[in-house]
Amino acid sequence: MNKTKLGIKKEPALGHKKLLVLGYVWPEPNSSAAGSHMLSLIQFFLNQGYQITYASPAQRGEHKIDLTQLGVEEVPIQLNSCSFDELLITLNPDTVLFDRFMLEEQFGWRVTKHCPNAIKILDTEDLHCLRQARQAAFKRHQKHKDRPFTLDDLHCDVAKREIAAIFRCDLTLVISDYEIDLLQEHFKVPEQLLFHCPFMLEMNTHSASGIDYQDRQYFISIGNFRHEPNWDAVLWLKQSIWPLIRQQLPKAELHIYGAYPPPKATQLHNPKQGFLVKGWAEDAKQVMENAKVCLAPLRFGAGIKGKLAEAMWCGTPNVTTNLGMEGMHMGKPWPGYITELTHSIDLKQHAKDFAVKAVELYQNQTSWQQYQSLGYELLIANFDKELIQQKLASRLNSIGLGLIKHRNDNFIGQMLQHHHLKSTQYMSQWIEAKNKLI
Known part of the structure; x- marks a missing residue:
């Protein structure tokens, strides 16, 4: 390397x-x-x-x-x-x-x-x-x-x-x-x-992405497949969230990246559904920067999420859960949409809420640009x-x-x-x- x-x-x-x-x-x-x-x-x-x-x-x-x-x-x-x-x-x-x-x-x-x-x-x-x-x-x-x-x-x-x-x-x-x-x-x-x-993060070397909203085409989800919260997120996307997104955006694609994909993950690859399991990304920032929206539907976990920090760095707004953004915003506005995951809410309803927000962010250029700017500001404030x-x-x-x-x-x-x-x-x-x- x-x-x-x-x-x-x-x-x-x-x-x-x-x-x-x-x-x-x-x-x-x-x-x-x-x-x-x-x-x-x-x-x-x-x-x-x-x-x-x-x-x-x-x-x-x-x-x-x-x-x-x-x-x-x-x-x-x-x-x-x-x-x-x-x-x-x-x-x-x-x-x-x-x-x-x-x-x-x-x-x-x-x-x-x-x-x-x-x-x-x-x-x-x-x-x-x-x-x-x-x-x-x-x-x-x-x-x-x-x-x-x-x-x-x-x-x-x-x-x-x-x-x-x-x-x-x-x-x-x-x-x-x-x-x-x-x-x-x-x-x-x-x-x-x-x-x-x-x-x-090396914020003194950071610059805004040169790839604009109209030049970005796909959704992205990324994370090491050996980490159980990431694998659960991929399954939830495949089984519940992505079909709802495709109903509204029939030509949209979701690119799934991550190290060490097992056979059970690669078997989910389905070009007809726009669900593309790409596996290892040699340059994660490049694939993130070309994506329009990062999806991180995390239902359990801890710590903070490298995928979301990387999305902000690349100027890619995100949709995640309250667990996904935990420990990262530190009082600052979040650069994307958040769905509240509680055990009192039906998971089917939560999947619908997640899909609605993903489609809204994908289609709304004004919101997308606002969230991109908030991502840069959050990184400077919290991760310098x-x-x-x-x-x-x-x-x-x-x-x-x-x-x-x-x-x-x-x-x-x-x-x-x-x-x-x-x-x-x-x-x-x-x-x-x-x-x-x-």
């Missing part, structure tokens, strides 16, 4: 600070918003003068970028292996970044044991407990017409694991302001352990890389200068760290010993 194409510049090292990133996956910025966000964080630490090692136990995907082009060392690691201890001792990092709570669970105790003075940062990407609880509630309601999602659904094992990991770390990066509020108000996580870190990175650098510097007090003020974290160190350490060592006998 060409690093110039990614809009990333390799910066010279400014110091000798060391960062170890423990990745849940190898970054694929052209496949998912999580990959793009991780790449932004890597660029931030490079600009701060860090020497970076990216380590992951995951298999390398076909769309993985080559981090070595940026001067980042890539190291494959194993679960439940003392070889990771040797890596820690050799690197002796000043900072460790865990990519999602599962990596903190697996490797956090080893970091605490061998690098007790390293600042530990957790990047949530989205709150997994919120996404999974919403998905379970939606599926339950769809099947049994049971009660809707409530905050009581968050009192599950995933939440207990995820919140514990947040307390054990010195700082947690949270991508959504809604999730910041949820963590503070519902789970009582102290403000000093959290940092609101949405998408960091320079402003976010200045705040993040300041927070990390403050934590580093007062790390002992910062940790002493987090007694719950110390308590969880103590028990986690014992229980997880012994379980991991037992698995390691067992593996040696196989």
